Amino acid sequence: MKKCTLNEAVNDLRTIGDMLRWSVSCFTAADLHYGHGTDNPWDEAIQLILPTLCLPLEISDTVFSARLTYSEKQSIVDRVKCRVNDYIPVSYLTNKAWFCGYEFYVDERVLIPRSPIAELINQKFSGILHKEPQYVLDMCTGSGCIAIVCALVFPHAQVDAVDVSRDALAVADKNIDMYDLKKRVTSIYSDLFDELPIKQYDVIVTNPPYVDVNTIKDLPKEYHHEPMLGFFGGNNGLTLLFRILNNAARYLNINGVLICEVGNSMNALITSNPDIPFTWIKLDNGGDGVFFLTRNQIINIKNKEKMTEN
Known part of the structure; x- marks a missing residue:
């Protein structure tokens, strides 16, 4: 060319x-x-x-x-x-990106915000949550955009923003400072739940890495400028998801909900685990692979140890 x-x-x-x-x-x-x-x-x-x-x-x-x-x-x-x-x-x-209409600082340490979860936040999780959340967990926060917008949309909520990348958390902290939210949004270094103290959240929102080993080879050139840590989800794209599913109930209150994006790994997830009662969310602005599960549904999943990404 x-x-x-x-x-x-x-x-x-x-x-x-x-x-x-x-x-x-x-x-x-x-x-x-x-x-x-x-x-x-x-x-x-x-x-x-x-x-x-x-x-x-x-x-x-x-x-x-x-x-x-x-x-x-x-x-x-x-x-x-x-x-x-x-x-x-x-x-x-x-060094600028927009999410839910808000501007964020980004650089090569984080993925560029583009999650369809934005639509749900703009709707204040209507139809998913029964009341406004007081405690929100954004797992795999990256630039912090989901955590920050949740704090802006729910002005009385305390939000924890977790990531395994210290580089990503540095970017998240920059954005938290930009919106003067240090008193309500806390960035936490943790490999998913491993270093996260037990706490009861009303909602866990997560957009974990979910790109499988074959798809990652075919990503457009633009995507290879982004951190692969934010993309790669194991051989079938679901490794981190199942770690989240196996721990989320301990961090949700009795009426708590897990909201998760798995993108193009949706079909692999359904095929490998047909008995899990995922509620797949229809998004008016486009985007597939976003589901929610209640705490009780997660607890009631039978034989959780048999959940598989294969």
């Missing part, structure tokens, strides 16, 4: 609108994969260019006619080069 040199762009492009049009053309001609917050080259260009210029995503169209300085143009061109030639996701170039 032809590489993007783009050397002439700085002189030929004058306005934000020029830069947007040119970037969209460049992205369209390239072999790019969208899936980190956008699904088309226009939105991709918007999310690259406006944050590069320290502008909000929602601006008047009249701003598109604004002239750019040479250094502004060069910054945009450099980032377009990285996106096209090196397949670096836009969020890593700008």
Whole structure:
């Protein structure tokens, strides 16, 4: 594939609108994969260019006619080069991502937020929880986006954000500070539940690594810039899920609920464990593989030791 040199762009492009049009053309001609917050080259260009210029995503169209300085143009061109030639996701170039409409800092230490669980949080877990939670656990928190938005949506909740990656927790802490939530959101280093003190939560929300060994080989180039620790879930993608299932009941109160995303490992999970009464959630905004189980359902799963990822 032809590489993007783009050397002439700085002189030929004058306005934000020029830069947007040119970037969209460049992205369209390239072999790019969208899936980190956008699904088309226009939105991709918007999310690259406006944050590069320290502008909000929602601006008047009249701003598109604004002239750019040479250094502004060069910054945009450099980032377009990285996106096209090196397949670096836009969020890593700008250090910005959005989840539930909130902005988060991200870098290569964490996955870029894109979980369909966002829809459930925006709906305040309607139909899943009977009342607003007081204690929330976000297992495998990564950037901390789920934990933080839960704290914002449920202003009286205390939220624990757990991850096995200290690098990821450093990013989560940065985002917790950004939203001034240190009194209500606590980051905790733990390999799932191993180092987590026993505590009764109203809801455990988790988006654990669930990509299987075969699928991980075929991920688009963009995904290989993200930490594999956040993707790989064992041979069949379900290793961490079953560790969570086998421990979650001890950390849920009597009416507690586990909400979990397993993505494209959904079929393998159903096939290997047909007797587990998963409630699969229909999502209006797209996305498959999100289920919930109540504490009582988890406890009542017979022969839990026979649950298998194979």
